[in-house]
Amino acid sequence: MLLRHTTKEVKERKALTVNPAKTCQPVGAMYAALGVHGCLPHSHGSQGCCSYHRSALTRHYKEPVMAATSSFTEGSSVFGGQANLLQAIDNMFTIYEPEIVAVHSTCLSETIGDDLGQIVAKAKDDGKIPEGKHVVQASTPSYVGSHVTGYANMLEAFVKYFAFNTNEKVRQVNLLSGWVEPSDMREIKRIAEIMKVQNILLPDTSDVVDTPMTGKYEMYPKGGTTVKEIVSMGNSMSTIAMGEWCSKKAAIMLDNKCKVPFTMTDVAIGIKASDRFIQALSTAGKVSIPEAISEERGRLLDMVTDMHQYLYGKRVALWGDPDTLIPLTEFLLDLDMKPVYIVSGTPGKRFEKRMSEILCNKLPEAKVKNGPQADMFLMHQWIKEESVDLLIGNTYGKYIARDEGVPFVRMGFPIIDRVGHSYFPTVGYQGAIRILEKMLGAIMDKIDATTPEESFELVM
């Protein structure tokens, strides 16, 4: 057994987290910053933070992930990190020549009270930021929230710094994508194009962490939202923010700073969340919904109805980030599946509220927990108590899957043992088809592997 010490006896814990279903803020800030063109993320802290975050993102994308660090030592931890950051800014612009440096803090620099805004202002005064180049900063203490909080904070920082309302309304819609894969960002743009909605997507990691093999390395790949685009977000008609945890802060900032109103919607996972997104897009862009979109939806529903028998009543355990889990749970319920155990390490009272709204009619007995001690260990204990038919979550689920013999679909962050998430979206109707295909494949593979020979089926 891989997790040989996990038993079904759940004991109340107040202090210990075992096998977390979250990680810390800065990695989210780093990922968000990669979605801005010409941007070099910078971790203001000890070297390890930057190294760990780059490694985590690299393993997930199998792509270069560039970022620099303030390389704190004991001295900087005692006397403050100003000298390190000033030197770092100078070095980065001289050696790596980015358009933008996106600085995020760490638990180290936050604990000693470094004021990023003041240090960046000093860098500007000292002439360390070349003309036409930018340094954006976000406070991302690792001991508050989770990786999605860091993503939200960095995104907010970008719009706060760049977006500007010049009182010339532009017929375009801002799209805040939430923490999704480059494939999903590509899909969002494709849908908007079919709908003929002019848009600015922020961030946009497509063509950044899914670049082609050409034999040439580009430190700043062609993708990413450009400075010009982010500036113009201040003149957009409205914003569609997908996922409260990741996108709401930036949407509010755009509203407050540039008076661009926003619609809050879920990340477009599954049938209803995609419906809401499409409707929001139609309203915001003042366009009717084209037949091509209805046809995509129709194909999804066709597959759902065709394969309903394999999904009906299946018990599912899922873990990950609130913005993904909320629409995913709704989707599973729509398929008549039973998302019985749901865990997220990311705190936030809204999670329980949203989940109970979604679950109250069809599956009130589902166990849902988020925040402190809501970890994969607890979820595994629940599974030990009463098993499930399917697991959906990040790669760490493979240990539970193997121990318990449960089919497993990888979704979330990080996925470090399979490929595909960079290329095949899970958002929109097409994305829902992919989720269905993955779930059915996993469930049916188990049927094929375990069914008695006499009932082995050719056609399923």
Added chain:
Amino acid sequence: MVIKKDYTNGLPDPSELKNEILAKYPRKVAKKRAKAMVVNDPEEQQEIAANIRTIPGIITQRGCTYAGCKGVVLGPTRDIINLVHGPIGCSFYAWLTRRNQTRPTEGEENFMTYAFSTDMQDENIVFGGEEKLKEAIREAFDMFKPKSIGIFSTCPVGLIGDDVHAVAREMKAELGINIFGFSCEGYRGVSQSAGHHIANNGIFKHVVGNDNRERTGKFQVNLMGEYNIGGDAFEIERIFEEIGVTLLSTYSGNSTVESFAYSHTADLNMVMCHRSINYIAEMMEEKYGIPWVKVNFIGAESTAKSLRKLADYFGDKELSAKVEEVIKREYAKVKAVADVIRPKVEGKLAMMFVGGSRAHHYQDLFNELGMKTVSAGYEFAHRDDYEGREVIPDIKIDADTRNIEDLVVEKDETHYREDLVKKKAELEKTGYTFKDYQGMMPEMKKNSLVIDDVNHWETEKLIEFYKPDVFCAGIKEKYVVQKYGVPLKQLHSYDYGGPYAAFGGAINFYKEMERMLATDIWKLVDAPWKHEPEIVGCVTADA
């Protein structure tokens, strides 16, 4: 097509490359980096700047002290709960990402698949985290009943003044199991290296010598600085078993705290990764009189040499005969594979920037295939790992090094092995060497470029200059280098392959080089139409 340089008459002088690299840097940076790049001359005693601070803003390979302590040294030990005291990230990133394999028996403890954290929140930062740490230890004990718990401090812990050592003492008394702390905050040192030292100190202080077990074998040794990446330790263990040498403990691949506790009953310590573990070997010699030798089980020749060194130490005819028998048999297998692969890869160029010993040891494997190492360097080594241990007295002790406790070790009168001290003296008279690490530079070719703590800009320039056939580094560099069309072999994780240690490992590595270097897939990168004239289109129907 990449035009390859011809290096048959020796390596070109890379001084021009060095100047080009430095030209891009601000003046102060250039001054520092110049000292970390040495155009090698094995005939000369050259000095390299190593184990010094990474310059802020530089895209470095290096990680932190915590990574060296928790991730590297204590990570591969299975019968201990490694509780990370800090915000969640540090624990999350060190969770199962280093590929240390372990083989617990049925019913034996194995906590390596778990991540344990106090998940500090802002109130813990403001009001202190000691109470939460105590509670977490109680909860861990209550649920898992471990025999040992290690506490690992992350950056904020030292800053807010949590005393993990006091908490450890208190909880040890309360729960009656071995509990000890490590002050391995990320910022403690200039790299992972500080963490190795801190881990060595902690294990030596709190574990080694706790179990004065009776002898179980005729020849008892410890293997140090072998982390069982991809099953390397299993390969070595298999040989030891066959030749009749009892491997008491490995620091720390496939290891247990239980085995560290009686590891002081060994007759010899064999050191693989000098950088990460020499401290404990030194301390064991001071306290117990156990001598240590440098070995290397990477490469078939080095493995044979190390096994002979082991046999010579014990001076036992039967053991020597057994060793020769194993070498002869295994060598035949190795040679059969090398003979097939060597012609396909001979003369190809390798460069490697990794670790504190691997960038040196892996050159042996490349040599066996007739490949050339044109440039190499360590991520976190010290001058002695480059220049040899004789420079240790000359190394300037800076503030960063002074941060790490230097344990005062006293002779253990009861368990001190006078017999081994005598044995060592006698062997030395015959020319047998102990503590004999000569470092990487004397073994590298003239004009090879040695670079400490290589960074992204330097990596780009190196690739441009040498156009290597294979680049060895880690995950952060992997896809950068491969975008250039140069295959990268990860020497931290082995790209999820291996083992590469000992004879079986050498065969695996040769085959891996064949896969990476004899393939045609890189030739598919350019689309065929890239090399053809563009077809001029015409819009009329009859064109």
